[in-house]
């Protein structure tokens with residue numbers, strides 16, 4: 001079966017451009033937007049989407065584009081997965097909202113049951129549901145502070161955890177995420193992570209360096225939580241050296257600190273496992289999830305040890321919309337799709353197809369310093385030839401060339417020099433092949449080969 005076989009007005013099976021990108025209809029919408037939408041909210045590629053399915057986006061000009069971004073790792077099950085669409089429709093017809101904190105409903109409980117089963121660890125678990133990744137991470141810190149009676153939070157270079165005040169403090173990069181938005185929340189300590197391409201350290205060495213800083217700056221007995229992305233997302237798809245995450249997790253157990261895995265981008269089969277922590281058998285105390293959880297509807301969760309979550313007294317966690325019934329219905333449909341179509345295996349196949357091609361491209365062009373990633377979370381880091389100096393200009397031009405050719409790719413990295421691929425896990429092989437060929441041509445054109 002190819003793609004998510006949803007009803008679509010355009011049964012296209014490849015990128016098909018009818019106009020320049022963006023076309024006249026999108027440009028007209030862009031003008032309306034400029035008159036009303038805040039400038040601080042920007043778009044990578046201002047084509048205005050009218051429908052999407054099977055890894056293809058159709059825009060207001062009738063162009064179809066191959067989506068290698070999934071709305072930033074959200075539509076893992078496709079843009080309109082049938083199980084998500086059906087459950088959303090059915091729930092919307094029954095009721096849209098009661099507020100779980102006022103009069104509850106089954107969907108919330110069912111999502112928490114699924115999370116308890118799917119997240120790493122065999123112990124008793126609890127979950128609390130929220131609306132966004134930032135809210136989940138922020139609540140994980142609240143829970144860790146109450147449960148430990150401590151305040152300090154340890155985070156890493158290149159980390160991204162969101163745009164609320166606390167999660168800005170946890171995030172590393174200033175422009176555009178933090179600049180001018182302070183003051184930020186206190187008791188946040190940043191230490192080096194593990195970046196094998198740039199630090200040349202083993203995971204154990206990188207962990208020892210990071211933990212030495214923590215000991216000197218804060219002291220382990222003051223640390224409430226270590227918050228880490230098992231593979232960094234916005235910071236550059238940085239996959240830590242083997243041994244790094246297990247060493248941090250061990251240190252947390254020894255110090256009585258809470259190990260929080262921010263799996264907002266890596267979760268829900270993206271990396272070829274349900275959660276990226278599983279790759280090295282790391283069992284976080286708390287896992288923050290969002291993005292891929294609900295097939296495109298806003299939902300987020302903190303899941304973890306029952307003793308930690310239950311340390312917060314009744315009324316301490318929640319929110320008006322957290323665990324909205326339609327979002328929960330969507331999550332149950334997304335989880336069913338991930339399971340029945342074995343999309344973890346699909347993610348691994350995407351990595352097996354793309355990584356060798358990206359590596360060959362790096363060897364042949366000399367402008368890609370590092371190719372990395374797992375499953376369907378893949379990246380190429382662009383550098384000036386013969387050096388490891390970041391090259392954001394080439395990166396921008398490569399991404400722009402892909403966009404012009406009808407392939408949506410995203411960039412990331414503290415220096416903006418990483419092209420990242422996050423295809424929907426249901427992307428048909430021929431579209432993946434076509435998307436990679438476009439990227440291939442864009443990189444070769446930049447390198448003059």
Ligand SMILES: *Cc1c(COP(=O)(O)O)cnc(C)c1O
Pocket residue numbers: 131132133134135137160161162163229233234262263264265290291
């Ligand atoms: C996207 C992201 C967040 C923030 O999620 P929002 O839903 O945008 O608030 C937090 N952590 C990571 C790792 C992310 O990728």
